[in-house]
Amino acid sequence: MLRFALAFSLLSSPVIAQVATQSGTDGKNALGTVPCAATAGASLQSCNAELRRRDDGAATLAVLLxxxxxxxxxxxxxxxxxxxxxxxxxYETLGDIMVIFIEPGEVYEIPKAALNSQ
Structure with a gap:
């Protein structure tokens, strides 16, 4: 779990510094925020998110846009x-950050360490 706690740390964006946070966890799932943009050209902002993990290594990130x-x-x-x-x-990887794009303009920045298997 320490790995996950460390994964939700300060993130950098070329335009604006965003913070991914972890506000709660049950050891498998976690609540917090991730930088996201819902439309093309929009600035990244802090969006509520929940990471739900399964035992088979799969995970779902639910983000409130x-x-x-x-x-x-x-x-x-x-x-x-x-x-x-x-x-x-x-998606692309920039250092420790995975940037996910969903056309036409959604963007999400996720710490790679948060997605590593436990």
Whole structure:
């Protein structure tokens, strides 16, 4: 769990510094915030999020977008492979941060360590 607590630390964005936080955990799932943007060109802001892990290494990140919509991003072995959107999902790794893009303009910054298997 220490690894997860350390993963939700200060994050940097080229435009603005954002903070991912951990406000609670049950040892498997965690509540906190992640930097996100819901539309193309929007600035990143702190969005409430819940990371739910399964024993098989899969995880779901549920993010409450500024629009009021909840976006689920599904991971297998730490890699995002789909979402609750029908739009294309892609990602890139920048240092310790995984940046996830869902067309046409959603952006999420996730600490890679938060997605590592326990």
């Amino acid at each position: 500024p629009t009021g919509e909840v976006r689920n991003i599904y991971f297998t072995n730490g890699i995002p492979d789909s979402s609750s959107s029908t739009s294309k999902l892609s």
